[in-house]
Amino acid sequence: MAPGGRKKGKKVPPGPVADKPCHNCRRRRLRCDRLLPHCAKCEAKGVDCLGYSQIFQWTGAVASRGRLAGQQSSAALYTPARPTSARSRASLSSVSSLSSASPASSSSASSAASPSVQSSSPAFIVPSLSQVEEVTETSEAESESEFDAIYGFDNEIDDEHYDDDATPVASCDTQLVCTTGHPLATETSTPWVLVDPLYQDITSNHRQYLAYFDARLSRDFVAYDVPDNPFRNLLKFTQAHPLLRQVIIAASASHMYNRSRPWLSLDSLDRGLGPRNLLMDALEAKHQVLRMLPSALQSIESIGGDIVLAAILFLINVELIESGKHNWKAHFDGAGKIMKLLGPVSDVDESLRDYIVSDCFIYYILESTFRPTSSDSHSYFDSCEALKILSKTTNSYYCCPPELLEIMLIAARLSSKKHDDVVSADMVTAAGAALLDRARNFDVLPWARDIAINPSTEQDPVLSRFRVATSHRLAICLYILNAIPSVEAWVGDGLADTIFAELHQILSMIPDDDTNFKATAWVTFVFGACAKTPEMKDWVTIQIKKLMLESPWGFLYAARDALQMLWNVQAEGMPMTSWVQTLRDLHMDFLII
Structure with a gap:
């Protein structure tokens, strides 16, 4: 072969490089040189390089240009669409068909349908419809709210009085997942929503149990669940105090497990087995609490007596649940x-x-x-x-x-x-x-x-x-x-x-x-x-x-x-x-x- 006919190899930029293009080049569909810490093309054009790591965007922001100019971002307006009747009946047909994977694994599986958002991001949570659903034979399964489907509330437990038109979320002060009803939401919408920065370093699995405590379990500790429910204030201490976080997770998981257990018969007081992943999460969190408790008692002055007492009270509640x-x-x-x-x-x-x-x-x-x-x-x-x-x-x-x-x-x-x-x-x-x-x-x-x-x-x-x-x-x-x-x-x-x-x-x-x-x-x-x-x-x-x-x-x-x-x-x-x-x-x- 003539020397002039040799195919030229791809030019490798000097120095360390990233394993993916920068956000600017990827959006503009340009070949990025992937130089660290900033792309050379962006510097040459005088553009601020957005880098290669994960970026966070404000939801509900107004677009300043393009076809969506003047419109708000729909990321915070997503409400998962109600499943069809056939899908509802199929998902509620048997407890044995419940997924044994943890909520975290369910969220990673759902991320395959949304490649634009990384499933490993700690700032996002994806709801899974098949995690804690309870068996029901009623034909009104399709009328349940998405919150009921996530947390396993069925029509047999009709005394919880959830509003089908409203999606129960955490309070404004301790919001874990930001979601509101939107009539134009479809199944093709992205299910990813931003969470409170206080909880973004907590895994999605744990955030789900904290959200359940906020929306459901905290009601059991007061006569009337008013906005200033004092037990809901414990959530703001969960990131700084792992002991408190784990005991709340154990209580929530145990409560969810009991709610998802099907009755053996209409006139029976006995129930069958619930989803195994809920029981395993409850036992694991309880084990972590018992492991951390001795050191917490030794350093009670630095942690705070109120935090330790609250953790022990909820440990008692775990046993009672x-x-x-x-x-x-x-x-x-x-x-x-x-x-x-x-x-x-x-x-x-x-x-x-x-x-x-x-x-x-x-x-x-x-x-x-x-x-x-x-x-x-x-x-x-x-x-x-x-x-x-x-x-x-x-x-x-x-x-x-x-x-x-x-x-x-x-x-x-x-x-x-x-x-x-x-x-x-x-x-x-x-x-x-x-x-x-x-x-x-x-x-x-x-x-x-x-x-x-x-x-x-x-x-x-x-x-x-x-x-x-x-x-x-x-x-x-x-x-x-x-x-x-x-x-x-x-x-x-x-x-x-x-x-x-x-x-x-x-x-x-x-x-x-x-x-x-x-x-x-x-x-x-x-x-x-x-x-x-x-x-x-x-x-x-x-x-x-x-x-x-x-x-x-x-x-x-x-x-x-x-x-x-x-x-x-x-x-x-x-x-x-x-x-x-x-x-x-x-x-x-x-x-x-």
């Missing part, structure tokens, strides 16, 4: 010790601390009702005044006047008193009778009217609070009669039957869609423990399933098992002083909140 048995006790004892170390409020706001401490105190009172209490435990709770702490949290999830909670605690302590030369049986009976009169004569109406917030989700919040508080008052009266049997002998058997009938009437008046319906779990358990006829026991079973639909927490299954055990003891005719003492003798170590 999973089963409500055994494991929560060790965490609860640790929470009592940490509360002794709390100093002045530092990073978290005072309202958040009040609600965290209030929840711990409510858990302590409810734990004392069915478990034997020792005199050398819970020294912090014993040294505190219940009214002072509980009166600060009028929007507490439990929806019960502090005075009634105090009566409940005193009754639990009286029932655990051992008779000796100092405290006689007559003294305990007299004190119990005085407590019973105090509970029966307590007026809940002023407390029900004392509500500073105006929830939009409740038509008549005063009536709702009055009914639930009345049910607590009657249940506490039944508890006193059974926890201190000598009091029932003192007042007569007829009073217990009268209170039982009144409690059944007031519970029947609380609708399933009442926001405060979730606060009747302990009341329903006490009513079920006092039930004697098969009709009343069947009614209690239906009430427990309604509670499971409203709040899929595992402690409800523990309550069902305890009731079944009590009913079996009654059916066998075994001698029983009182069902409260029987529960304590069984050492079931369950907690009903």
Whole structure:
């Protein structure tokens, strides 16, 4: 071959080069020399080189030139289109068809359809329609919102009352994913949206669970989910405190898993298995929390006592969401010790601390009702005044006047008193009778009217609070009669039957869609423990399933098992002083909140 005919090779630029063209040359379809740190062509033309790394663009910005001049960017206006009927039915046909991949892997798979955006970008999140969907046979699956499809809300759980026309997103202060409804959105639109810079360094898998906590789980910790829900403020601390982030992820994943488990039958209280990836994410996050907790306790002064206490409270909640048995006790004892170390409020706001401490105190009172209490435990709770702490949290999830909670605690302590030369049986009976009169004569109406917030989700919040508080008052009266049997002998058997009938009437008046319906779990358990006829026991079973639909927490299954055990003891005719003492003798170590 002639020397002049040799094909010239590609000229290699001197120095280090990038593995892809710069953004300017790629957009102008020019051959880039890929020089680092800036393209030589851009410098020669006097153009600012945009470089080779990932760039971020403002969404909703107005174009200054071109065919879209004067129009806004549509990136922030994307709402995934509703799937067709056939696609909805296919995706909801079986739990076994659920993808076992994590949400992060689902997002990377979806990125194949959008090559213009890198799937590895930490600033984007792509929703996957098949991650947590729950089985449903209803023909209205196509009318569910995209949020329901992502998080597995089905038409069987119709008490969540999600608005089909609105896409639930995080609050403005802690927005994880920015998306609004747009009538022109189609399936061909890009699903990528920018997120709050506070969360862009968190993986998309974790961001999904934080978004679920913001939109759904945080509602379970207050009576009314108002915009200033104090528990939602925990999200802003999740990036700086991995311990808090992991425990919120564990709680959200466990809650999502319970919601996605299908019922074995319409009249059954048992559920099948849910998506495996949710369970694995929950267990992995819980393992990370337990691994980080010892070092956090050693450096509690630098991290902050409020952050550590919040993490332990949610670790208790994780156990209650999973089963409500055994494991929560060790965490609860640790929470009592940490509360002794709390100093002045530092990073978290005072309202958040009040609600965290209030929840711990409510858990302590409810734990004392069915478990034997020792005199050398819970020294912090014993040294505190219940009214002072509980009166600060009028929007507490439990929806019960502090005075009634105090009566409940005193009754639990009286029932655990051992008779000796100092405290006689007559003294305990007299004190119990005085407590019973105090509970029966307590007026809940002023407390029900004392509500500073105006929830939009409740038509008549005063009536709702009055009914639930009345049910607590009657249940506490039944508890006193059974926890201190000598009091029932003192007042007569007829009073217990009268209170039982009144409690059944007031519970029947609380609708399933009442926001405060979730606060009747302990009341329903006490009513079920006092039930004697098969009709009343069947009614209690239906009430427990309604509670499971409203709040899929595992402690409800523990309550069902305890009731079944009590009913079996009654059916066998075994001698029983009182069902409260029987529960304590069984050492079931369950907690009903």
